[in-house]
Amino acid sequence: MPAASIDVRGVSKIYNPGSQQPVKALDTVSLSIADNEFFTLLGPSGCGKTTLLRLIAGFEQVSGGEILLFGEEIAHLQPSQRSVNTVFQHYALFPHMSVAENVGFGLERLKKPKDEVVSTVKRMLSLVKMDHLADRRPSQLSGGQQQRVALARALAPSPKVLLLDEPLSALDLKLRQTMREELKQLQRETGITFVFVTHDQDEALAMSDRIAVMSEGHIQQIGSPTEIYEHPVNQFVADFIGDSNFLDGEIIAIEDDIVTCKIGSESVFEAENSGNHAVGDQVTLFLRPEKISLTHSTDESTDNHRRGKVSNIVYLGNEAAYTVDMGDGISLMAQARPKEDGNLPFAIDDDIAVGYSNRALRVLAK
Amino acid sequence: MTERDLKSSNMAKAKALPVGHYRGLGVWNFFFMVFLYAPIAVLIFYSFNANRMVINWTGFGVEWYIKAFNNEDIQDAVWNSLIVAFVATGVATTIATIGALILARGGNFKGKTASLGLMMLPLMVPEIVTAVAVLIFFATIGLNWGLGNVIIAHITFCIPFAFMPIRARLEGMDTTMEQAARDLYASEWETFRYITVPMLMPGIVAGAMLSFVISLDDFIITLMVGGAGSTTLPVYIYSMIRRGLTPEINAVSTLLLLFSVAIVTAYWFVSKKSNTKTVH
Numbered sequence: 001m002p003a004a005s006i007d008v009r010g011v012s013k014i015y016n017p018g019s020q021q022p023v024k025a026l027d028t029v030s031l032s033i034a035d036n037e038f039f040t041l042l043g044p045s046g047c048g049k050t051t052l053l054r055l056i057a058g059f060e061q062v063s064g065g066e067i068l069l070f071g072e073e074i075a076h077l078q079p080s081q082r083s084v085n086t087v088f089q090h091y092a093l094f095p096h097m098s099v100a101e102n103v104g105f106g107l108e109r110l111k112k113p114k115d116e117v118v119s120t121v122k123r124m125l126s127l128v129k130m131d132h133l134a135d136r137r138p139s140q141l142s143g144g145q146q147q148r149v150a151l152a153r154a155l156a157p158s159p160k161v162l163l164l165d166e167p168l169s170a171l172d173l174k175l176r177q178t179m180r181e182e183l184k185q186l187q188r189e190t191g192i193t194f195v196f197v198t199h200d201q202d203e204a205l206a207m208s209d210r211i212a213v214m215s216e217g218h219i220q221q222i223g224s225p226t227e228i229y230e231h232p233v234n235q236f237v238a239d240f241i242g243d244s245n246f247l248d249g250e251i252i253a254i255e256d257d258i259v260t261c262k263i264g265s266e267s268v269f270e271a272e273n274s275g276n277h278a279v280g281d282q283v284t285l286f287l288r289p290e291k292i293s294l295t296h297s298t299d300e301s302t303d304n305h306r307r308g309k310v311s312n313i314v315y316l317g318n319e320a321a322y323t324v325d326m327g328d329g330i331s332l333m334a335q336a337r338p339k340e341d342g343n344l345p346f347a348i349d350d351d352i353a354v355g356y357s358n359r360a361l362r363v364l365a366k
Numbered sequence: 367m368t369e370r371d372l373k374s375s376n377m378a379k380a381k382a383l384p385v386g387h388y389r390g391l392g393v394w395n396f397f398f399m400v401f402l403y404a405p406i407a408v409l410i411f412y413s414f415n416a417n418r419m420v421i422n423w424t425g426f427g428v429e430w431y432i433k434a435f436n437n438e439d440i441q442d443a444v445w446n447s448l449i450v451a452f453v454a455t456g457v458a459t460t461i462a463t464i465g466a467l468i469l470a471r472g473g474n475f476k477g478k479t480a481s482l483g484l485m486m487l488p489l490m491v492p493e494i495v496t497a498v499a500v501l502i503f504f505a506t507i508g509l510n511w512g513l514g515n516v517i518i519a520h521i522t523f524c525i526p527f528a529f530m531p532i533r534a535r536l537e538g539m540d541t542t543m544e545q546a547a548r549d550l551y552a553s554e555w556e557t558f559r560y561i562t563v564p565m566l567m568p569g570i571v572a573g574a575m576l577s578f579v580i581s582l583d584d585f586i587i588t589l590m591v592g593g594a595g596s597t598t599l600p601v602y603i604y605s606m607i608r609r610g611l612t613p614e615i616n617a618v619s620t621l622l623l624l625f626s627v628a629i630v631t632a633y634w635f636v637s638k639k640s641n642t643k644t645v646h
């Protein structure tokens with residue numbers, strides 16, 4: 001196996017150590033990013049994503065642990081000595097330089113020959129479709145255009161790794177979606193390792209090869225988008241990514257691959273056995289709303305059939321989110337598509353059938 | 367204008383409502399302008415008097431300007447003023463730039479707040495106190511460089527004026543740009559040269575212009591410190607007045623005023639240009 005592009009080994013970061021209020025931003029974080037990978041750091045505000053990026057870029061020093069870039073320890077290297085480039089959250093384009101000068105800045109510092117600088121700048125600007133605005137100043141560009149220039153500037157010196165700190169967060173929804181695809185395509189074309197920071201789960205799921213979900217300076221889970229979405233290791237991950245129903249209860253029986261749990265005072269739910277559980281364990285069951293089928297009469301194709309009463313509807317256009325009261329203090333969120341004529345299939349207080357397969361209901365450890 | 371009017375107009379301002387419709391405000395404004403500019407207008411007006419009387423208008427003429435231009439003492443004074451202003455501005459702006467950079471980018475060092483305070487304190491000290499202090503200081507160490515003494519004194523009081531706009535500019539600049547440059551393989555020196563200095567330039571230019579005007583117009587300190595042969599224009603004008611008023615004084619003062627206004631206007635344009643961002 002080739003050396004990982006970035007190896008983060010037990011890295012901790014404490015801001016203001018020795019002061020009145022030291023801030024532990026990262027706590028023994030370890031992860032390994034493969035070459036050519038689109039790797040995403042995902043987590044809520046303040047969880048340490050930017051801190052990790054700044055440690056890799058060299059703007060901060062680790063308080064413990066080590067970071068390897070293609071097998072080489074980089075703690076002693078200045079930011080200018082690391083073949084890593086950053087796309088900053090607010091782009092940080094140099095306001096007193098033209099677009100072309102911005103893009104050429106890194107190449108000139110690397111003392112590339114003049115004609116090479118010119119041709120690379122041209123190539124980079126056409127890569128991000130900005131060649132027609134090469135002579136503009138950054139202040140004369142829209143947010144999306146500045147974003148592209150920042151990308152071109154960071155890519156121009158052909159770094160081994162590109163770090164992107166929430167590069168799309170300042171753009172409007174439509175543009176963000178276009179840029180997602182462009183970024184992903186850019187990564188495939190250039191073959192550069194991308195480390196992408198975001199707190200937007202859709203963005204992470206749509207673009208990443210692998211995602212590291214972080215919270216309060218810890219890594220909660222690392223995995224492919226499907227692993228993270230379908231098999232979250234704990235409630236934090238399940239809750240942070242997508243919508244979920246959580247049911248707290250106790251295991252009352254385990255039989256082969258089925259775990260039986262008591263939820264509320266008398267309801268019994270069966271779920272897929274994810275191993276490592278014993279009878280009497282307090283657990284949380286987790287069920288994605290889209291795995292629930294709502295029908296008027298019982299849907300025989302599902303393993304479990306229950307009945308409930310619609311207690312709330314949120315109309316979202318392409319679908320409607322239903323809250324179904326299952327009795328015993330349990331309510332489930334589910335989704336249903338509007339009918340062909342645009343009307344919603346169920347109304348408030350309708351008595352409906354709720355079906356799901358055993359495999360959709362999973363056990364999360366407490 | 368009654369006190370109530372004044373109060374309500376202040377309140378209106380706080381709420382950013384237009385205050386133009388308050389009656390009496392225009393009149394107030396007019397008297398304010400007259401108060402500020404009438405003396406200067408009179409000064410300029412009589413500089414064109416064809417008579418040697420300062421307050422008796424007899425006809426238009428520029429003979430006092432011609433006379434002033436041909437007066438060798440005035441020429442010397444102008445030269446002294448310009449030399450002092452240029453050298454003092456250059457040195458003061460350099461020191462102020464370095465000081466502002468250390469205070470803004472030097473991290474948290476001991477005595478940072480005290481340094482900042484000491485940098486700004488000369489603005490509060492009465493000029494006459496500074497003048498006497500500098501005079502005694504020079505006498506004590508036996509420094510007797512003529513115009514050099516004046517230049518050193520000017521550097522001292524110009525520093526805080528140069529410092530203010532530079533520091534203001536630095537405050538508004540975060541270190542992200544510099545980090546971006548470092549990230550793009552620029553050495554520390556290259557980052558300073560290609561990023562920090564160009565981005566700081568509007569502040570530096572503003573600081574330099576401000577200290578130039580301050581130096582050019584200074585009277586008290588120059589009068590105290592400057593000996594014979596190091597007379598600057600303001601000091602010379604004062605000595606002319608003591609010998610009796612002629613429109614020549616008006617002419618010279620008008621020229622000095624014109625020069626100051628030109629620099630302040632340039633300062634205004636520079637700072638305006640650096641503040642406006644072209645909107646897309």
Ligand SMILES: Nc1ncnc2c1ncn2[C@@H]1O[C@H](COP(=O)(O)OP(=O)(O)OP(=O)(O)O)[C@@H](O)[C@H]1O
Binds near residue numbers: 016023044051
């Ligand atoms: N320079 C600093 N000095 C002190 N504390 C800091 C500093 N930078 C970050 N922190 C703290 O470290 C923690 C992690 O910050 P970080 O910027 O890495 O979060 P983040 O995950 O990037 O958040 P966001 O999504 O809001 O950008 C936060 O609690 C923050 O307050």
Ligand SMILES: [Mg+2]
Binds near residue numbers: 165
């Ligand atoms: Mg951040």
